[in-house]
Amino acid sequence: MQAAGCRFYLETRYFFMMHSLRRVGQWPWVSLGAGAILFAYTGFIAILLAANLIYLFSDMADTGATYFSDIFRSPDIRYAAWLTLWTSLLSCVLAILFAVPCAYALSRLRIPAKPLFDMLVDTPIILPKIVVGVTLLVFFQTAMGRGIQGLGLQFVFAPAGIVLAQFLCVSPYALRTVKSSLDAVDTRLEDVSRTLGWSSAQVFWRVTLPMIRNGIVAGGVIAWALAMGLYGPLMVFAGTTRQMTEVLPTSIYLELSVGRIGTALAITMVMVFFAMLALLLFKRLVGGQSLW
């Protein structure tokens, strides 16, 4: 019994040594512990997804309901899916377009009162998401807000408002990701490039941007994923009008609120499937390397 235990220990240890390229002298329980926690964590997520699928298919067998074909056939859901896709992609692109220069300024420039800017950048992270919607609604009641709407661009209870709310909620995450990759770039690479004859702007395009490519992609993926799942501030600021401002997370919420758990879960599973597909695509985009 003891020999079998010992053998199990050695075999497990050998497995982790082979698969983690364990460093000499490293405590074996560290690899074992970390591996076990990783298995438990990812296992829990897989079980949750599987449970949803089992629920959907068992319920389908009992009631004959075809949740998946229902949601694909529904023009409201199809519209919401399309709205979710383009608004989340647009807000993700906008978030990156703002995140890169802002992160560059925070990381490289000597700005007076930098901690204040740093804190303001993070504020949308700290705020409960629903408050972002309320804040936007309040802002567009002010003279400035009304003036902006007066220019012809409708935000309140309009698709543009979805993009604005998503952008506000997700851009700090994109900015933080881009900034941490910028901070990790050795500024000496930029310095040497300047001595080689490149101007500061050229160094930014030819050295800094390629160096933070993975950070930008990772920031974009985070922003997009968060924007896809956002619904609280959108309901407050853009409303939930069908075929106008209803996005998929709002559909899930509305379906749940009237007790249609199956439809809500079917929408969720479709979203998860496409999000996973997109993540794989992004990973290919950064050359099979880890995104973050």
Added chain:
Amino acid sequence: MVNPDAMVSVEDLALQAGEFRLRNVSFTIARGEYFILLGPTGCGKTLLVEAICGLNTPESGRIHIDGRDVTFMDPAQRRIGYVPQDYALLPFKTVEQNIAFGLEAHKTGSKEIKERLDAIFEMLDIGHLRKRFPARLSGGERQRVALGRALAINPGVLVLDEPLSALDESTCKELMGRLKELHSQLNTTFIHICHRVEEALTLGDTLAIMRDGQIEQSGAPSEIFSRPKNLFVADFLQLPNLAKGEVKAASNGNMFHINGAPVAETQVPEGPAYGVIPLDSLTVSTHHPGEDEGCVVLTERIAYNSTGPHEPGLRFDGELGFLLPGIFPKNQWPIGAEVYIKFPRSAIHLLQE
């Protein structure tokens, strides 16, 4: 007025970087000279060369390169080849692309880039690495690639920041030889930062010794070795010919004593002092060499004598106590033997704490 023969001229430079400050830094480097900036870690050597390269803006003072005032000029305009301590090779470019990077900035044509690359590859013997990425190079290879990248733009001045400090002994020796060879081939002005005396002596035409953001002394190695400006310079260079003694008042001025024997008249105030003994005019013998008007004869006992390859030299018992590496390579004097050391009084150089 800028010296027309000077390739680099730094006048009264002052620069603040965090808590650290460079101050009153002035020196000139002649065209084609191998200039060594020597000093302990953290004395401001890198900050100084970064200012020369244009990566730091000075608070005051001027920097001239090849007669042009470059103090506030963009680094891109200075044509300085810079090899930083960590080499800073672009990780997403191959060796070939790294070396061509500076040439592309200068709008060099593709044919010319190819010719220049081939010349660099041949000069530094790195042709076999051209398609590799920096992550797959050894320390010595990275060093040569960084050197190639800096040389590719045909710089007027080549700045090397501790190029040999991260390399093992044999690679270091090989690269020292290569640098010396390159310097004589290219006729470019080299500025080389280091903290090892041996490296400085092997390579440098001129040395500048830095401490706490200031240049303590600069000049030819022989001049600095025979007349160090202060005890810090002497200690940093590990001068083997430093004798501890004392300055005492005498009837006609002050007198420097070693082992209680008067050695030389001096203007230095009374108290402990160190004498730099001139090695080129020093003799050691087991028989008394005879008194001579302008010379001192000191009697010492041999405490250590090695003619082998490991730390060859002589060390004495008394205050003289110094080690003479390699000056008497074939001596047969036993340990404990009494010897006479003779040197001219006028050649001794005194230092105080």
